[in-house]
Amino acid sequence: MKILGISSGSKNGNNDAMCKEALMGAKEMGADIEFINLHNLDLKYCTGCISCVISLFSGKGNRCVLKDDFEWLLDKMLDADGIVFATPVIVKGTPGIMHTLIDRFGPRMDRGNNIIATKIAEEKGGKIPDTRILKDKVVSYMGIGGSDWTTRIQCDHGLQALTPMWKIINNDVFPWSKGIIMEDEKVARVHMIGINLAKAAKDISSAAYLGEPGVCPHCHSRNFFLNDSASEAICCLCGIIGEIKVIDGKISFEFPEEQLKHAHDTLSGKMIHAEDIQKNEGKNMEQMKTAEFKARVNKYKGFISASMPE
Numbered sequence: 001m002k003i004l005g006i007s008s009g010s011k012n013g014n015n016d017a018m019c020k021e022a023l024m025g026a027k028e029m030g031a032d033i034e035f036i037n038l039h040n041l042d043l044k045y046c047t048g049c050i051s052c053v054i055s056l057f058s059g060k061g062n063r064c065v066l067k068d069d070f071e072w073l074l075d076k077m078l079d080a081d082g083i084v085f086a087t088p089v090i091v092k093g094t095p096g097i098m099h100t101l102i103d104r105f106g107p108r109m110d111r112g113n114n115i116i117a118t119k120i121a122e123e124k125g126g127k128i129p130d131t132r133i134l135k136d137k138v139v140s141y142m143g144i145g146g147s148d149w150t151t152r153i154q155c156d157h158g159l160q161a162l163t164p165m166w167k168i169i170n171n172d173v174f175p176w177s178k179g180i181i182m183e184d185e186k187v188a189r190v191h192m193i194g195i196n197l198a199k200a201a202k203d204i205s206s207a208a209y210l211g212e213p214g215v216c217p218h219c220h221s222r223n224f225f226l227n228d229s230a231s232e233a234i235c236c237l238c239g240i241i242g243e244i245k246v247i248d249g250k251i252s253f254e255f256p257e258e259q260l261k262h263a264h265d266t267l268s269g270k271m272i273h274a275e276d277i278q279k280n281e282g283k284n285m286e287q288m289k290t291a292e293f294k295a296r297v298n299k300y301k302g303f304i305s306a307s308m309p310e
């Protein structure tokens with residue numbers, strides 16, 4: 001059983017240390033362990049070119065045009081049974097390099113898209129995406145902050161797991177933790193996160209979430225998009241639409257049962273989204289061939305060019 005630790009903190013800083021502490025816990029449970037710091041890698045931003053979407057939906061596999069260390073990292077991630085992330089809280093959420101990882105997972109690693117792409121490739125005799133993408137995996141997150149400005153980190157972390165539909169075991173936040181290696185209680189909690197993850201990796205099918213309950217009873221998120229009308233709220237993580245209620249001073253998020261099939265972290269929700277994207281991309285491709293579309297593109301192209309450094 002392989003457990004991979006991924007830190008996006010500074011070299012030998014708090015996040016590296018806590019990632020290694022969790023790996024120590026996992027090792028005690030018999031895991032083979034490996035540690036990666038994202039800053040040692042060349043990871044380019046996703047430019048939104050959609051070549052991954054096109055290759056998925058045309059039976060050409062699961063391609064990204066960017067040439068960097070992402071394929072190396074992805075191979076390590078896909079090989080692991082469980083992954084533990086230690087992430088510094090930067091401006092309340094994950095730092096840019098983690099966002100890059102989340103973006104690069106984007107449509108390319110989405111489980112629904114890869115199920116559809118596999119089917120298309122099988123039918124067309126095309127390139128079948130890496131079968132490890134459809135394998136279950138357990139994952140835990142630790143957000144380590146220097147203050148209590150930490151309100152986005154768990155939601156960001158949840159988004160990382162949402163795309164490939166990996167099972168979250170812990171999604172913990174450690175505010176005021178610049179000196180975490182000196183705080184034995186927190187270090188013990190981190191150690192336990194590693195133990196929890198390794199135990200979960202031994203039996204992924206019956207592994208369960210062990211983090212704090214949060215507000216959304218489905219995905220445990222505390223982040224919501226509040227609409228103007230009445231009390232309608234959308235869970236920022238799983239996309240379920242419901243109502244925020246305060247009953248006896250306790251906040252709750254309630255939603256109709258049928259919302260679950262639209263949830264962005266369920267296979268049915270992913271299939272709905274994938275089919276919508278597939279239809280829309282097809283429509284857009286047709287539109288792009290028209291003279292009117294080309295004329296409008298040229299209008300903006302000719303208006304002004306982007307300034308660049310010398």
Ligand SMILES: Cc1cc2nc3c(=O)[nH]c(=O)nc-3n(C[C@H](O)[C@H](O)[C@H](O)COP(=O)(O)O)c2cc1C
Pocket residue numbers: 008009010011012013014015016087088089090091092093144145146147148149150175176178
């Ligand atoms: C640019 C920047 C923004 C930060 N923003 C936050 C923040 O919003 N909330 C917070 O709790 N800590 C914030 N911090 C503190 C970092 O979370 C802290 O320095 C980090 O966890 C240290 O990890 P390391 O020792 O592994 O590098 C910020 C630090 C930097 C450099």
